[in-house]
Amino acid sequence: MHASTRRQLQRQLTALAGGDRRAFDDVFGLCWPVMRQLAVRLLGDASEAEDAAQRALLRLFSNASCFDPEREALPWALTFVINECRTVRARRRRRPMQTLTVEPAGDLGPEQHLLRVDLTRALLDVVGTLSPADRVALGLEDAVLPVVAPATGRKRKQRALGRLRSAWRRIHGVA
Amino acid sequence: MESPEPEIGALAVRARRAYERGRLARAALGVVPLLPIMAIAALFGDGLMVLWLSGPLVVLSLGCLFIGRGLERAVRPGWSAGFVPLFVALATLQRFGCASGGCAELCAPLCAGAGMLVGAWLGTTMQARERLGVAAASLLIAGLTASLGCAAIGASTLVGAVVGLSLGLVPVWVVRGLASSRS
Numbered sequence: 217m218h219a220s221t222r223r224q225l226q227r228q229l230t231a232l233a234g235g236d237r238r239a240f241d242d243v244f245g246l247c248w249p250v251m252r253q254l255a256v257r258l259l260g261d262a263s264e265a266e267d268a269a270q271r272a273l274l275r276l277f278s279n280a281s282c283f284d285p286e287r288e289a290l291p292w293a294l295t296f297v298i299n300e301c302r303t304v305r306a307r308r309r310r311r312p313m314q315t316l317t318v319e320p321a322g323d324l325g326p327e328q329h330l331l332r333v334d335l336t337r338a339l340l341d342v343v344g345t346l347s348p349a350d351r352v353a354l355g356l357e358d359a360v361l362p363v364v365a366p367a368t369g370r371k372r373k374q375r376a377l378g379r380l381r382s383a384w385r386r387i388h389g390v391a
Numbered sequence: 392m393e394s395p396e397p398e399i400g401a402l403a404v405r406a407r408r409a410y411e412r413g414r415l416a417r418a419a420l421g422v423v424p425l426l427p428i429m430a431i432a433a434l435f436g437d438g439l440m441v442l443w444l445s446g447p448l449v450v451l452s453l454g455c456l457f458i459g460r461g462l463e464r465a466v467r468p469g470w471s472a473g474f475v476p477l478f479v480a481l482a483t484l485q486r487f488g489c490a491s492g493g494c495a496e497l498c499a500p501l502c503a504g505a506g507m508l509v510g511a512w513l514g515t516t517m518q519a520r521e522r523l524g525v526a527a528a529s530l531l532i533a534g535l536t537a538s539l540g541c542a543a544i545g546a547s548t549l550v551g552a553v554v555g556l557s558l559g560l561v562p563v564w565v566v567r568g569l570a571s572s573r574s
Contacts, residue, residue: 244406273406
């Protein structure tokens with residue numbers, strides 16, 4: 217954001233905090249694009265980012281009358297987005313098994329289907345002991361992957377696989 | 392596909408509502424310090440009168456804090472200024488056991504004197520450039536706060552306190568206004 221725009225945001229947010237409703241449109245117009253942009257960058261997924269940015273914007277306006285004019289307006293406003301994105305990412309970590317669902321029986325016989333269900337449950341138990349980073353490395357969890365060299369990515373996957381194997385041995389007692 | 396304009400319009404409406412709700416919640420928190428004052432006044436004064444007078448006082452304080460635009464600066468000085476005559480009235484009531492209209496010769500001058508003193512204090516602490524609305528709101532809040540105690544003794548005491556506040560306040564503002572217009 218340009219320095220003059222930042223100053224304008226500072227002025228308008230200070231006015232809004234003091235109860236000047238005329239500053240509302242300016243604060244909205246200045247904050248919304250920046251907040252949405254940051255949410256997209258932090259979350260990757262556009263629709264999820266849009267929702268998070270909207271929630272952050274509503275929280276910003278809810279707290280606008282508490283804004284301290286001594287503080288910088290832009291970092292103050294962006295804190296709401298960062299907090300909201302953290303919440304979304306934490307929620308993502310809490311539902312890691314999206315990809316591990318048991319498919320319907322289809323052509324499989326009932327015995328084979330039951331075996332598959334058992335195996336999936338056993339795998340879920342093991343995967344649950346892994347760290348979020350390991351689950352991401354193994355492709356078991358949706359997340360925005362950090363940009364790393366291919367060799368580093370392979371190494372991480374290899375280590376995560378090793379931890380998955382040892383967890384399997386520890387829990388189920390077989391290799 | 393729906394165009395983003397109506398979506399942004401709807402979001403702006405929700406944001407405006409969130410802003411007003413936030414202001415109202417903050418204003419409601421802001422009037423909490425009035426509760427112990429009202430409780431003390433009800434405990435040592437006339438409970439029914441306090442009940443009647445605290446309504447307008449709470450509404451006025453809440454309104455000033457909610458509207459903002461400088462009006463919020465009227466609230467705390469108003470309470471502080473009104474608290475002195477309120478305290479004097481309650482102390483007199485406890486000390487001499489005044490009943491309504493019973494001790495006009497002592498309580499009324501005491502409350503009026505206290506009102507005049509704090510009125511002068513209010514005038515000196517408020518800046519000369521303060522808008523008339525802020526000054527009037529402050530005076531009204533001070534009068535209502537004072538009346539929580541003074542009204543228990545008698546209507547004449549309440550009038551005395553408000554007149555005292557006005558007499559103390561107006562000359563200070565006039566002098567300050569003249570001084571600032573000259574400079």
